[in-house]
Amino acid sequence: MTTDPDIVVIGGGNAALCAAIEAAEAGARVRILEAAPKPYRGGNSRHTRNFRCMHHGPLGPLVDSYTEEEYFADLMKVTGGETDEDLARLAIRASEDCLPWMESHGVRFQPSLSGTLSLARTNAFFLGGGKGLVNAYYRTAEALGVEVLYEAEVTHLEREDDRITWLDYTHEGQSHRLSPKSVVVAAGGFQADTDWLARAWGPAAKNFLIRGTPYNRGVVLADLLDQGVEQVGDPTQCHAVAIDGRAPKFDGGIVTRLDCVPFSIVVNKEAERFYDEGEDVWPKRYAIWGRLVAAQPDQVGYVIIDSKSLKLFMPSVFPPIEADTLEELAGKMGLPPDKLRATVEGFNAACGDTSGFHPTELDGVATTGLTPPKTNWARPINQPPFYGYSLRTGVTFTYLGLKVDARAQCTAGNRPVSNLWAAGETMAGSILGQGYLAGFGMTIGTVFGRIAGKEAAAHANAT
Amino acid sequence: MQTQPDLIAEARRQAEICNACRYCEGYCSVFPALHAERAFSDGDITQLANLCHNCRGCYYACQYTAPHEFDLNLPRALAEVRQDSWKALAWPRGFAALFDRAGVAIAAGLVLGFAVLFALAQAVRPTGGEGFYAYMSHGLMVAIFTPAFLLPLAALAVSLRGYWRTVEGGALRLSDIAAACRSAGRMKNLDGGHGDGCNFEDEDRFTHARRHFHQATLYGFLLCFASTSSGTILHYGFGLEAPYAWYSLPKLLGVPGGILLCLGTGGLAWLKTKADPDLGARAAWGGEMAFVLLLFAVGASGLILYAATGLAAVGWLLPLHLGTVLTLFLLTPYSKMAHGFYRMAALTRDAARKREAAA
Ligand SMILES: Cc1cc2nc3c(=O)[nH]c(=O)nc-3n(C[C@H](O)[C@H](O)[C@H](O)COP(=O)(O)OP(=O)(O)OC[C@H]3O[C@@H](n4cnc5c(N)ncnc54)[C@H](O)[C@@H]3O)c2cc1C
Ligand code: SF4
Ligand code: SF4
Numbered sequence: 001m002t003t004d005p006d007i008v009v010i011g012g013g014n015a016a017l018c019a020a021i022e023a024a025e026a027g028a029r030v031r032i033l034e035a036a037p038k039p040y041r042g043g044n045s046r047h048t049r050n051f052r053c054m055h056h057g058p059l060g061p062l063v064d065s066y067t068e069e070e071y072f073a074d075l076m077k078v079t080g081g082e083t084d085e086d087l088a089r090l091a092i093r094a095s096e097d098c099l100p101w102m103e104s105h106g107v108r109f110q111p112s113l114s115g116t117l118s119l120a121r122t123n124a125f126f127l128g129g130g131k132g133l134v135n136a137y138y139r140t141a142e143a144l145g146v147e148v149l150y151e152a153e154v155t156h157l158e159r160e161d162d163r164i165t166w167l168d169y170t171h172e173g174q175s176h177r178l179s180p181k182s183v184v185v186a187a188g189g190f191q192a193d194t195d196w197l198a199r200a201w202g203p204a205a206k207n208f209l210i211r212g213t214p215y216n217r218g219v220v221l222a223d224l225l226d227q228g229v230e231q232v233g234d235p236t237q238c239h240a241v242a243i244d245g246r247a248p249k250f251d252g253g254i255v256t257r258l259d260c261v262p263f264s265i266v267v268n269k270e271a272e273r274f275y276d277e278g279e280d281v282w283p284k285r286y287a288i289w290g291r292l293v294a295a296q297p298d299q300v301g302y303v304i305i306d307s308k309s310l311k312l313f314m315p316s317v318f319p320p321i322e323a324d325t326l327e328e329l330a331g332k333m334g335l336p337p338d339k340l341r342a343t344v345e346g347f348n349a350a351c352g353d354t355s356g357f358h359p360t361e362l363d364g365v366a367t368t369g370l371t372p373p374k375t376n377w378a379r380p381i382n383q384p385p386f387y388g389y390s391l392r393t394g395v396t397f398t399y400l401g402l403k404v405d406a407r408a409q410c411t412a413g414n415r416p417v418s419n420l421w422a423a424g425e426t427m428a429g430s431i432l433g434q435g436y437l438a439g440f441g442m443t444i445g446t447v448f449g450r451i452a453g454k455e456a457a458a459h460a461n462a463t
Numbered sequence: 464m465q466t467q468p469d470l471i472a473e474a475r476r477q478a479e480i481c482n483a484c485r486y487c488e489g490y491c492s493v494f495p496a497l498h499a500e501r502a503f504s505d506g507d508i509t510q511l512a513n514l515c516h517n518c519r520g521c522y523y524a525c526q527y528t529a530p531h532e533f534d535l536n537l538p539r540a541l542a543e544v545r546q547d548s549w550k551a552l553a554w555p556r557g558f559a560a561l562f563d564r565a566g567v568a569i570a571a572g573l574v575l576g577f578a579v580l581f582a583l584a585q586a587v588r589p590t591g592g593e594g595f596y597a598y599m600s601h602g603l604m605v606a607i608f609t610p611a612f613l614l615p616l617a618a619l620a621v622s623l624r625g626y627w628r629t630v631e632g633g634a635l636r637l638s639d640i641a642a643a644c645r646s647a648g649r650m651k652n653l654d655g656g657h658g659d660g661c662n663f664e665d666e667d668r669f670t671h672a673r674r675h676f677h678q679a680t681l682y683g684f685l686l687c688f689a690s691t692s693s694g695t696i697l698h699y700g701f702g703l704e705a706p707y708a709w710y711s712l713p714k715l716l717g718v719p720g721g722i723l724l725c726l727g728t729g730g731l732a733w734l735k736t737k738a739d740p741d742l743g744a745r746a747a748w749g750g751e752m753a754f755v756l757l758l759f760a761v762g763a764s765g766l767i768l769y770a771a772t773g774l775a776a777v778g779w780l781l782p783l784h785l786g787t788v789l790t791l792f793l794l795t796p797y798s799k800m801a802h803g804f805y806r807m808a809a810l811t812r813d814a815a816r817k818r819e820a821a822a
Contacts, residue, residue: 049486115498127656128489128521129487132486315482317479
């Protein structure tokens with residue numbers, strides 16, 4: 001690493017790599033500064049499995065068509081309208097072109113995974129998952145001459161009026177300074193900084209698990225916001241889902257998800273139910289359960305099922321806790337045994353005719369006279385052995401970010417910062433203010449990463 | 464003898480993580496087979512292990528490899544079980560230990576094979592005979608090689624029956640065997656699921672090097688084998704005796720076969736030095752390498768022997784070449800050579816699984 005780069009890309013995930021590749025293809029000298037060590041490179045992107053892609057007619061692994069209007073409508077549904085329509089449509093439209101671009105830069109797709117057939121039309125799955133994608137991009141980028149520095153955490157960007165004049169990063173215990181012509185920030189959200197989460201959410205956030213990388217601590221985000229770079233998104237919002245309570249604090253990823261809630265009752269540590277477990281199919285409810293669990297004492301929930309439901313959901317990484325009686329199960333899970341039995345018996349008594357039970361459809365098999373009710377898949381829990389899982393809140397990402405325009409450029413005081421762009425999670429709040437649509441994170445990162453890379457290179461090449 | 468429970472348990476632990484993840488589904492036939500189960504019996508794990516061809520795609524793409532606490536290394540976990548399953552199924556059991564001492568076994572086999580054949584050739588040197596038969600009579604070669612070929616096959620048959628029982632294979636169907644042959648013939652699984660090949664010699668780079676070298680080795684070996692068989696047929700069927708001219712069937716098959724075998728095994732040995740040994744069964748590395756080199760020696764000594772036709776060197780080259788072949792044959796059930804047979808069995812079992820699932 002002899003000469004100073006034209007462009008510094010901060011971060012080493014999907015958005016950063018897309019930006020670096022585009023910039024290098026435009027002829028710029030690019031350096032990636034990635035905070036993580038090589039085995040953990042790739043941020044949250046290494047945990048992903050697919051991206052959502054508009055298409056007219058079959059495209060790659062995708063079947064049928066998925067139009068802009070349908071895609072946009074799906075987005076509006078989950079965000080409750082809190083969507084920047086122009087940027088969202090820009091991302092949606094550009095996604096169709098991304099799939100062949102990804103393939104030509106080394107990404108390989110596979111047919112929709114077993115158990116996810118419902119996504120075969122809308123989401124293209126990466127072969128080997130997100131780490132496979134990230135590996136391919138690193139190979140492509142390095143072949144284009146992009147320099148990659150691992151364990152290089154950017155600590156400060158110096159803004160003077162409408163320019164970033166220099167930036168500092170630490171590497172091998174030392175601080176270094178660079179003055180690139182252009183800077184692309186693709187350093188994700190701040191969810192791994194649990195102190196920050198706790199400031200935004202309250203102390204309960206200390207008990208949250210972080211589903212992805214421990215390196216997305218929002219250092220660059222905080223630094224830029226402090227210097228008046230324009231922010232977007234609600235700092236108290238984060239995308240959180242209910243996951244297996246035994247998951248590691250960081251990086252548990254996809255395997256910690258639990259799909260059994262619809263076939264269960266969920267109780268808190270007092271062994272009381274607190275929400276309708278059968279409100280809707282799980283993919284539409286797992287995010288709500290992240291918040292529900294967060295609101296319970298100690299931020300923990302307990303899923304109880306019986307043997308007849310064990311095979312109805314995808315296996316999870318940890319085996320369930322098993323017991324022949326409810327009391328024994330309660331003992332193993334640290335719940336009050338009498339209370340658990342009373343709750344289960346009350347629930348069982350409220351169950352009615354279960355002949356219409358259908359595990360993959362809203363079957364209307366509901367409880368009567370119970371609060372809260374269970375409105376689908378309500379079958380008595382009475383066939384030992386009984387099984388239990390603990391549930392905790394797992395944070396996927398945060399919404400607070402840098403506000404960008406259609407060219408992925410950041411602004412400060414209503415003026416663009418002439419050499420600063422942002423892509424991926426760190427600016428996703430510019431597009432969605434709440435809610436989330438499966439596969440849209442990688443779409444945003446790919447589309448805006450590519451835009452940011454091109455813009456940054458154009459600027460660098462012109463100066 | 465049972466496969467070591469701790470190796471099975473470790474592979475099962477990892478398989479359960481993969482089953483909750485599924486990101487690698489498209490790489491090879493291990494994952495669809497894995498995802499079809501919810502719980503894994505010892506037989507299931509043994510079957511998965513024998514379906515894996517150690518392409519490492521699933522290691523480099525895994526977000527849970529060390530230093531992550533889940534410590535995924537499926538290629539190694541399956542390689543350990545695979546190696547151990549061959550040992551557990553080896554027959555007669557006493558020979559199982561040869562798997563771990565392949566290097567020593569091969570060296571000993573070579574020295575012994577050469578010495579015995581050389582001594583025999585000297586002691587009962589034919590009075591007549593042309594070409595090789597001037598050094599060793601046809602009858603003697605047949606007397607040595609017929610049992611050396613058939614006994615190991617019989618031993619393997621016993622092992623494979625044990626395998627079939629372990630993986631709970633039902634009645635054997637021709638259509639399943641045919642499906643397995645098709646898959647193996649194209650090395651379908653070595654294309655990595657996306658046609659870019661496998662990861663092996665350069666971390667996460669996908670190449671076809673391993674597939675091509677393996678293909679060369681397999682087809683080279685089969686050509687050499689066909690060459691010998693055609694010679695036997697010419698000898699007994701048509702009364703045509705060696706030496707054969709360069710345009711004869713044995714030569715037309717044998718020379719390209721030998722060249723392919725040398726290229727393939729040379730390439731495989733070279734790749735092996737580049738690949739990360741921690742993604743395979745560590746204890747098996749040396750034995751596998753020794754075996755690849757033995758195959759190389761079979762091909763190379765055969766070619767040299769042909770080139771030396773008419774020279775006095777044939778006197779020691781012939782026993783040397785035959786010694787390598789003898790060692791190869793005798794060690795087949797107790798060396799990496801066995802993998803081909805187990806792999807065919809595993810692919811056949813998998814074809815049956817798919818057929819049952821589709822029904
Ligand atoms: C378990 C899980 C599964 C998911 N599955 C999907 C999915 O299937 N589809 C989908 O679309 N989305 C999915 N998401 C969301 C998706 O991960 C993100 O939307 C996407 O990865 C964001 O990409 P990014 O490049 O912006 O951020 P990241 O990939 O998180 O990259 C941020 C990078 O910045 C680096 N970094 C952070 N701070 C610094 C600093 N100060 N200096 C230098 N480098 C720094 C990090 O090390 C990291 O490399 C999933 C998320 C999780 C947690
Ligand atoms: S090897 Fe890793 S990425 Fe692949 S399926 Fe298993 S756990 Fe998932
Ligand atoms: S190493 Fe290759 S063959 Fe073996 S399980 Fe992994 S991807 Fe499949």
